Amino acid sequence: MTREELIKQIFTKKTFLCVGLDTDIKKIPQHLLGGEDPIFAFNKQIIDATAKYCVAYKPNLAFYESMGVKGLVSFEKTINYLKGAYPDHFIIADAKRGDIGNTSTMYARTFFEEYNIDSLTVAPYMGEDSVVPFLQYEGKWVILLALTSNKGSHDFQLTADQSGERLFEKVLRTSQKWGDKNNMMYVVGATQGKMFEDIRRIAPDHFLLVPGVGAQGGSLEEVCKYGMNKDCGLLVNSSRGIIYASSGTDFAQVAAAKAAELQQQMQEELEKIR
Amino acid sequence: MTREELIKQIFTKKTFLCVGLDTDIKKIPQHLLGGEDPIFAFNKQIIDATAKYCVAYKPNLAFYESMGVKGLVSFEKTINYLKGAYPDHFIIADAKRGDIGNTSTMYARTFFEEYNIDSLTVAPYMGEDSVVPFLQYEGKWVILLALTSNKGSHDFQLTADQSGERLFEKVLRTSQKWGDKNNMMYVVGATQGKMFEDIRRIAPDHFLLVPGVGAQGGSLEEVCKYGMNKDCGLLVNSSRGIIYASSGTDFAQVAAAKAAELQQQMQEELEKIR
Numbered sequence: 001m002t003r004e005e006l007i008k009q010i011f012t013k014k015t016f017l018c019v020g021l022d023t024d025i026k027k028i029p030q031h032l033l034g035g036e037d038p039i040f041a042f043n044k045q046i047i048d049a050t051a052k053y054c055v056a057y058k059p060n061l062a063f064y065e066s067m068g069v070k071g072l073v074s075f076e077k078t079i080n081y082l083k084g085a086y087p088d089h090f091i092i093a094d095a096k097r098g099d100i101g102n103t104s105t106m107y108a109r110t111f112f113e114e115y116n117i118d119s120l121t122v123a124p125y126m127g128e129d130s131v132v133p134f135l136q137y138e139g140k141w142v143i144l145l146a147l148t149s150n151k152g153s154h155d156f157q158l159t160a161d162q163s164g165e166r167l168f169e170k171v172l173r174t175s176q177k178w179g180d181k182n183n184m185m186y187v188v189g190a191t192q193g194k195m196f197e198d199i200r201r202i203a204p205d206h207f208l209l210v211p212g213v214g215a216q217g218g219s220l221e222e223v224c225k226y227g228m229n230k231d232c233g234l235l236v237n238s239s240r241g242i243i244y245a246s247s248g249t250d251f252a253q254v255a256a257a258k259a260a261e262l263q264q265q266m267q268e269e270l271e272k273i274r
Numbered sequence: 275m276t277r278e279e280l281i282k283q284i285f286t287k288k289t290f291l292c293v294g295l296d297t298d299i300k301k302i303p304q305h306l307l308g309g310e311d312p313i314f315a316f317n318k319q320i321i322d323a324t325a326k327y328c329v330a331y332k333p334n335l336a337f338y339e340s341m342g343v344k345g346l347v348s349f350e351k352t353i354n355y356l357k358g359a360y361p362d363h364f365i366i367a368d369a370k371r372g373d374i375g376n377t378s379t380m381y382a383r384t385f386f387e388e389y390n391i392d393s394l395t396v397a398p399y400m401g402e403d404s405v406v407p408f409l410q411y412e413g414k415w416v417i418l419l420a421l422t423s424n425k426g427s428h429d430f431q432l433t434a435d436q437s438g439e440r441l442f443e444k445v446l447r448t449s450q451k452w453g454d455k456n457n458m459m460y461v462v463g464a465t466q467g468k469m470f471e472d473i474r475r476i477a478p479d480h481f482l483l484v485p486g487v488g489a490q491g492g493s494l495e496e497v498c499k500y501g502m503n504k505d506c507g508l509l510v511n512s513s514r515g516i517i518y519a520s521s522g523t524d525f526a527q528v529a530a531a532k533a534a535e536l537q538q539q540m541q542e543e544l545e546k547i548r
Contacts, residue, residue: 024380062373062380068388069346076343096373098397099336100424100485106298106336114342123372125399125419127426145399150374152401155448159435167430167441174429211374 001090001118002139003182003231006207009055009088010232011274014267017259018056018092018209020239021046021078022063027244029251039067039074042251044081046243049252053259056090056235057082058209079115090235091117092143092209098123104133112137119143121187121209124171128178135179142184146171146199149189149212172202181205188227190218190236196226207233213262214241220262224269232270238262275364275392276413277456277505280481283329283362284506285548288541291533292330292366292483294513295320295352296337301518303525313341313348316525318355320517323526327533330364330509331356332483353389364509365391366417366483372397378407386411393417395461395483398445402452409453416458420445420473423463423486446476455479462501464492464510470500481507487536488515494536498543506544512536 010016023039032038047057064075082091097107097120111120112134119141122131134142147157147168157168165173172186188199190212199208208227212218213236220236227234238258246254284290297313306312321331338349356365371381371394385394386408393415396405408416421431421442431442439447446460462473464486473482482501486492487510494510501508512532520528 022377060373060377060380062371062377062384066380066384066388068384069343069350072343072346094373096371096397096400097336099334099368099370100422103296103334103336106334106340110336110340110342114340123370123397123399125397125430126422126424127429127431129424129426131426148374148400150400150403152403152405155401156399156441156444157401159441159444161433162436162438164436167433170430170433 003207006055006090007231009090011270013052013055014270015053015055015263016232016234016236016266016270017054017262018058018235018237019046019050019054019242019259020094020211020237021057021059021243022239023243024063025067027247029247029249031249037074037077039064039071040077043074043078045252046255047082047086049256050242050259051086051089053256053263054089056092058092058094058237058239060239061093061095076115079117083116090119093117093120096121096123096145098126098130100126101129101133104130108134108137112140119185121145124175131175132178135183140183142179143209144171144175144184144186146186147188147192147195149191149218153189169198169202172199176203181207185209185235187211190223193219193222194226196223200227200229204229205231205233207235209235209237211237214238220265220269228269228273230273232273236266277481280329280364281505283364285544287326287329288544289327289329289537290506290508290510290540290544291328291536292332292509292511293320293324293328293516293533294368294485294511295331295333295517296513297517298337299341301521303521303523305523311348311351313338313345314351317348317352319526320529321356321360323530324516324533325360325363327530327537328363330366332366332368332511334513335367335369350389353391357390364393367391367394370395370397370419372400372404374400375403375407378404382407382411386414393459395419398449405449406452409457414457416453417483418445418449418458418460420460421462421466421469423465423492427463443472443476446473450477455481459483459509461485464494464497467493467496468500470497474501474503478503479505479507481509483509483511485511488512494539494543502543502547504547506547510540
């Protein structure tokens with residue numbers, strides 16, 4: 001999906017919500033467990049219930065891999081279902097990959113050829129040749145970790161170098177030599193509120209994928225205040241706050257209601273810029 | 275596997291070689307392609323031919339994932355074969371994972387419970403809570419990226435902070451608050467030769483996993499000179515230099531010869547310390 005197509009989806013549907021499919025067999029409703037593929041059954045109902053309120057889905061690979069081959073089958077079925085039933089939704093494989101060049105090339109082949117997914121989260125620690133192989137695909141995206149939403153983000157990401165530049169800022173600046181606003185986004189945690197001002201100084205036009213609204217405590221209003229640009233420039237993810245909002249047979253309806261609530265808030269934010 | 279068991283293996287077998295199973299369907303010998311599972315067939319022959327010359331195997335997840343479900347089946351069969359036929363070999367899943375706490379917990383479950391592998395490579399960018407979930411398993415290891423062997427390692431890993439400490443040094447120092455020499459190793463690329471002196475100042479006792487000997491140009495002698503400690507403290511990996519040394523029907527014999535050559539050099543190095 002191109003940047004223009006994504007922006008069009010956002011303003012047409014009046015939402016920049018991404019629903020995180022962190023589907024855990026230990027957390028899905030009991031009544032699904034008897035079926036042949038409970039993980040896919042859960043995802044399908046969540047997707048059907050929330051599709052009109054969001055522009056993107058983000059399956060988190062860890063949750064599928066933890067179930068071995070069976071989990072990977074559920075992942076593939078989820079991707080195929082999305083591509084068939086909701087081809088206008090942007091798909092993010094949240095995998096946080098990144099390795100030496102020939103290995104990153106293999107990962108790129110997996111996610112962009114084998115699964116034909118729109119984008120992949122990538123970790124920056126290994127530098128240029130670990131990221132560039134993912135940038136060779138027309139219409140595909142790298143979503144590079146910059147400033148994450150977890151407590152451990154303080155351990156290394158905020159360390160300033162001798163010129164005062166912090167590591168996440170160096171990642172933002174350096175990576176702009178490798179890709180641009182048309183094939184690269186950044187992960188910036190919602191829990192880092194005012195930091196969005198610093199990020200927008202370095203990357204004014206890039207889309208930011210923002211986890212941490214909801215379960216991790218970030219505020220949507222604050223994210224928009226400091227992080228939005230004229231094209232919106234945000235994909236805000238919510239996982240647990242939507243998909244596990246109810247553990248009963250009504251889980252899909254409750255997920256829809258939670259997603260609708262966020263869509264409504266997002267519509268208000270979008271009206272401020274267009 | 276405990277640290278003592280690993281050291282015992284190294285001095286008994288007189289080798290600290292790790293064979294990297296970066297098995298690529300596009301690179302394995304033609305004559306295997308007709309079989310039911312060429313990837314596993316290749317791995318099995320490589321393992322049988324090299325087992326007596328090495329103490330560890332390191333399948334690189336990217337290569338298996340790039341083939342989807344089928345690749346994961348080959349990976350599982352490889353792990354099961356190793357655990358059955360060569361239970362004294364240390365297994366490293368080279369996956370370079372690392373995510374927020376609840377996701378890292380899922381990855382830990384995958385590799386340490388589902389696959390029951392000894393160790394996993396982990397990326398440090400997201401800090402403490404992305405690493406700690408992997409340290410909760412008795413006899414299991416985190417192998418944290420410190421200074422990698424690729425060109426991109428210069429982009430961020432060598433950046434010095436305001437006290438002059440470089441990022442890879444900060445990773446070495448900080449992570450010692452999370453784990454110790456009994457459950458944590460570090461990835462240090464062989465191409466970084468003299469840097470091993472700096473690393474040993476901060477982490478004198480930890481095992482180091484050293485990729486980059488061979489295809490990537492690192493020298494075994496230099497690595498040993500600067501990186502070895504009294505317990506050896508090194509696992510030196512070779513992937514392409516062994517497994518793709520011949521693309522004919524003799525690939526396994528040639529791989530064995532290459533592994534034997536490295537084992538011989540390693541024996542000489544080990545004799546210098548004991």
